[in-house]
Amino acid sequence: xxxxxxxxxxxxTPLVLAILAEGESYGYxxxxxxxxxxxxxxxxxxxxxxxxxxxxxxxxxxxxKWGTAENGRRRRYYRITKGGRAELAAQRRQWQVVDxxxxxxxxxxxxx
Amino acid sequence: MTATPMPAPMEDQIAQxxxxxxxxxxxxxxxxxxxxxHLRSQVTMLSDAGLAGDEAFLVAVKRMGSLDELSREFxxxxxxxxxxxxxxxxxxxxxxxATLRSDAFVALGLAVxxxxxMKAPALFGHQFDEQATFYPRNVSLLILPHLxxxxxxxxxxxxxxxxxxxxPFAVGALFANIYPFSGPRxxxxxxxxxxxxxxxxxxxxxxxAAGLWFRGNVRMDFVRFxxxxxxxxxxxxxxxxxxxxxxxxxxxxxxINAERFVGEWLLPCGIAGAVLVASWLVEAKQSVIENMxxxxxxxxxxxxxxxxxxxxxxxxxxxxxxxxxxNVLIAFDLLLVLVVGLVLYAxxxxxxxxxxxxxxxxxxxxxxxxLLVDTLALVAxxxxxxxxxFTPNRVAALGENIIxxxxxxxxxxxxxxFLTGSASFAVLERWQTAYLPIYSAWATFVVIAFxxxxxxx
Numbered sequence: 001x002x003x004x005x006x007x008x009x010x011x012x013t014p015l016v017l018a019i020l021a022e023g024e025s026y027g028y029x030x031x032x033x034x035x036x037x038x039x040x041x042x043x044x045x046x047x048x049x050x051x052x053x054x055x056x057x058x059x060x061x062x063x064x065k066w067g068t069a070e071n072g073r074r075r076r077y078y079r080i081t082k083g084g085r086a087e088l089a090a091q092r093r094q095w096q097v098v099d100x101x102x103x104x105x106x107x108x109x110x111x112x
Numbered sequence: 113m114t115a116t117p118m119p120a121p122m123e124d125q126i127a128q129x130x131x132x133x134x135x136x137x138x139x140x141x142x143x144x145x146x147x148x149x150h151l152r153s154q155v156t157m158l159s160d161a162g163l164a165g166d167e168a169f170l171v172a173v174k175r176m177g178s179l180d181e182l183s184r185e186f187x188x189x190x191x192x193x194x195x196x197x198x199x200x201x202x203x204x205x206x207x208x209x210a211t212l213r214s215d216a217f218v219a220l221g222l223a224v225x226x227x228x229x230m231k232a233p234a235l236f237g238h239q240f241d242e243q244a245t246f247y248p249r250n251v252s253l254l255i256l257p258h259l260x261x262x263x264x265x266x267x268x269x270x271x272x273x274x275x276x277x278x279x280p281f282a283v284g285a286l287f288a289n290i291y292p293f294s295g296p297r298x299x300x301x302x303x304x305x306x307x308x309x310x311x312x313x314x315x316x317x318x319x320x321a322a323g324l325w326f327r328g329n330v331r332m333d334f335v336r337f338x339x340x341x342x343x344x345x346x347x348x349x350x351x352x353x354x355x356x357x358x359x360x361x362x363x364x365x366x367x368i369n370a371e372r373f374v375g376e377w378l379l380p381c382g383i384a385g386a387v388l389v390a391s392w393l394v395e396a397k398q399s400v401i402e403n404m405x406x407x408x409x410x411x412x413x414x415x416x417x418x419x420x421x422x423x424x425x426x427x428x429x430x431x432x433x434x435x436x437x438x439n440v441l442i443a444f445d446l447l448l449v450l451v452v453g454l455v456l457y458a459x460x461x462x463x464x465x466x467x468x469x470x471x472x473x474x475x476x477x478x479x480x481x482x483l484l485v486d487t488l489a490l491v492a493x494x495x496x497x498x499x500x501x502f503t504p505n506r507v508a509a510l511g512e513n514i515i516x517x518x519x520x521x522x523x524x525x526x527x528x529x530f531l532t533g534s535a536s537f538a539v540l541e542r543w544q545t546a547y548l549p550i551y552s553a554w555a556t557f558v559v560i561a562f563x564x565x566x567x568x569x
Contacts, residue, residue, distance in 0.1 A: 027146060028153040045177035046154065050146060051185040058189070069149065076146045 003042060012044075012052050013061075014091040020062055020080040021088055026069075027053065027076070053078055061087050118155070118165075125169050126151065132179055138187035151176060212396065218265055219392030226258040226388050227381035240380040243296045247380075248305035249288045255384045256312050257281050259391055260319040266395070267322030280315045284308055284559070291563040299504045300563040307508075307555035313338070314552035331545040336460050337394055339405030344390035352382045406461030410471070413454050417474055420481035427488070434492040441509040444489040448516035451482040455523055456544055464538050468531045476531065479524045486517060504566040508558050515554055519547050 061084035158168035293301035529535035
């Protein structure tokens with residue numbers, strides 16, 4: 001299933017923050033985790049993740065540093081900051097509101 | 113653990129892909145590294161899943177997204193990168209950074225040295241704001257050796273060649289100071305002050321070229337450098353003016369008159385130091401920021417062409433002759449200097465192999481109308497030259513007028529041949545660069561021969 005562009009964009013921030021809340025990670029692993037969590041339904045264009053990560057870094061929701069990958073290459077690792085956790089909590093509440101509202105209306109639609 | 117390379121064809125493909133990314137300004141070297149790491153991880157995963165090398169690479173690249181889209185997304189996040197910045201840091205290798213830093217260090221050191229040399233004559237009782245012509249005559253001698261020294265150091269000129277550069281400065285110092293000029297209003301002293309910098313600028317050029325002075329393209333680089341230096345210097349001077357204004361105003365507010373300090377220290381030291389700082393900036397940013405002089409040339413060439421044509425048309429229509437006043441020749445000299453500058457800087461930014469375009473036709477029109485205007489002025493002046501007499505200023509101005517006229521006249525011929533397709537643009541460039549020493553030769557002649565010829569008046 002292909003998600004609309006706007007929905008992908010809107011869900012990117014909470015998804016990335018939530019994955020980083022599980023622990024430090026890097027671009028490729030984050031995408032793999034997204035695919036895994038969504039059962040392959042949520043497909044991003046790979047490159048687009050990086051501008052999102054850089055935006056989150058600029059907003060100080062995540063912190064980044066260069067490290068070394070297991071294959072010896074330089075790799076950029078990201079971890080969530082305190083501000084990022086707060087943002088994640090806020091986003092979570094917002095998504096819950098949206099989710100609950102939709103649930104109610106869809107329940108009614110089903111009943112009708 | 114060291115990085116495990118992929119098979120050679122794969123490495124080539126990745127290198128090519130990296131090249132494509134590098135052309136996108138919004139994506140910097142760190143991003144490329146990050147994206148490459150991603151691509152490699154993806155390729156490895158796909159290969160492990162059973163895809164052949166080529167297929168794995170193609171799928172990984174496709175998943176990465178189109179370069180245009182990617183670059184657009186990066187640009188949205190990093191719009192600042194679309195503005196080229198002069199920063200010594202990201203994107204340079206460690207050795208490049210070290211070079212840039214030592215460069216800055218030497219340039220600043222020489223700027224301080226130049227500022228101190230400006231104050232050295234104070235030890236012998238000369239003040240910068242004094243009435244005598246000592247400073248005007250010597251200012252280029254106090255500053256330009258430092259600039260020549262900077263290039264000698266930067267280009268690794270060697271001791272022998274550097275010492276050879278000292279010679280023309282010594283000769284300049286000799287002729288600027290041995291003549292018994294007749295007081296602070298001496299015309300020939302002022303001519304020396306005006307011409308010595310032009311004569312010595314050639315020495316700076318020779319040190320800039322570092323032994324390649326006889327190559328046209330290196331001379332053209334020096335022309336570009338000079339134009340950018342002028343622009344940077346004007347900008348620094350504007351900033352310096354604001355700085356001086358605040359210095360005076362603020363100390364005035366607490367009842368202290370800072371004007372003496374400004375006149376005797378800030379101004380002379382700033383004038384000298386800014387030459388070195390501006391030169392360093394031009395050198396450091398030459399590959400980072402677009403050259404400004406050719407841009408200004410493009411903007412103003414049409415305006416000056418229209419001005420000259422309108423002037424000629426108005427003269428023809430009203431029949432008003434040129435009102436020959438004492439300094440009219442200097443005004444027309446400056447006009448020719450300006451037109452030569454426009455031709456030179458248009459040439460400096462031109463692709464030598466491009467075919468003639470509208471701008472080239474405009475240039476020819478500019479040159480021809482400038483020559484016409486100048487001819488009219490010369491005719492008007494010649495009629496009254498006996499009445500005015502041959503003062504040193506007038507002879508110098510006339511000599512300059514002839515030199516510039518010859519330059520432009522031949523430029524017009526070469527340009528016309530270029531437009532008709534019988535000569536390449538390189539001929540014009542060669543003519544312009546070959547002509548450069550003539551300006552300095554004439555300036556040298558004025559400095560050395562004029563004072564005795566006109567008995568130091």
